[in-house]
Amino acid sequence: MSHTLGIRQAQKQKTRQALLDAALGLLEEQSLSSLGLREVTRAVGVAPTAFYRHFRSIADLGVALVEEALGSLHPMIRTTVTAADSSEERIARAIQLIAGHVDAYPAHVRFIARERHGGVQPVREAIRDQLVRFAQEVSAELAKDPESAGWSEDDLLMLAHLYVDQMLITASLFLEALEGTAEDRERVTQLATRQMRLISIGRHHWRD
Amino acid sequence: MSHTLGIRQAQKQKTRQALLDAALGLLEEQSLSSLGLREVTRAVGVAPTAFYRHFRSIADLGVALVEEALGSLHPMIRTTVTAADSSEERIARAIQLIAGHVDAYPAHVRFIARERHGGVQPVREAIRDQLVRFAQEVSAELAKDPESAGWSEDDLLMLAHLYVDQMLITASLFLEALEGTAEDRERVTQLATRQMRLISIGRHHWRD
């Protein structure tokens, strides 16, 4: 059911993607609020005014980056939380998944961590919306687990937010460890694993 | 034992503080990496070149802001964790303390949350160092608690980091709720309380 794009539309999307990629690269050493429109177009090799054919402003481009970075992550998260194996195995797998994602898309992870509390309001809101969606989805998956018997919806959402925040913290630690040694990364894995374990224990004894 | 500063030194410190205050104000709507030196001096009402009498660069000023925002917080944290009352009361008091701090110094809290993963490396490192110190101090206080019997140093530090991160998340939520209604703030209190409670439960059953 794929409709082949015309030459013009295809070229336009190519340039648009080049702008997004260039911006993401430039954002490794600065924040979005200091990223210049000309800086981005210069990196791509197009005229500054071409930018306006794709985005109204840098903030607009930032919102598009949020969608690119988080939009495709929902199914991955759902299946990770769902999993039918033991709690300990699930933790190990989740952390392995985070580590792998940071390895594969470090710039996206950095962007989200940086701009979650960054200086550009529309981007902050876009990230917050995505994270709220994550928490809702995690909450919905948790509800299916027999261990969630007797849990209120509020408490499930509370736990889901804890998980989502913990995921981001862990991703950020893996990111810092990317330029470090293998031991650095192993230490992050150990730390994150034990923190998740402690939260799981808290979850297990919550109903008391 | 206070040595009265000379007129010149006093005036210099006054200007320096004015620069810090102005910068903090301007940072409510942008990130440090986009803050201009001229922007700051203009807000204070001094010549751009006067900036160099106090800071080598904007990054340098940022590091000074980190010290101002977090430097004086260490004793407060120590005493909060120490506390001799029940776990539930300790949680309520800690969260109340965070809420009060956000009310009193919203710009400082915003600055730390924003620049923790921000685009200016020296500032990121300064914040990280301070947070590591917090975690070490919390860890040292936890070690005194009889409930920490049988805990390894690594595990204490793991828990301490969890507490510190949770504090920052909570502070950030209170900050968002500052412009909201009283119910918004109450909801944050409820959420943070239950998350802390769950972590406490996890801590209590850790040795299993």
Added chain:
DNA sequence: TCATCCAGTTAACAACTGTTCTCTGGATTT
């Protein structure tokens, strides 16, 4: 085939940036 469209170009704008060098005048020290 011919008219229309539209992604990207070119040129120009006023406004802004960090940094340098030189200078001033009141505080400080001798």
Added chain:
DNA sequence: AAATCCAGAGAACAGTTGTTAACTGGATGA
């Protein structure tokens, strides 16, 4: 009282920024 110091001012520098307007030329659709 005289010499020194030094926080801040002033002017100028080359480079940068976002945004506007009018344009070109290949793809598109009638």
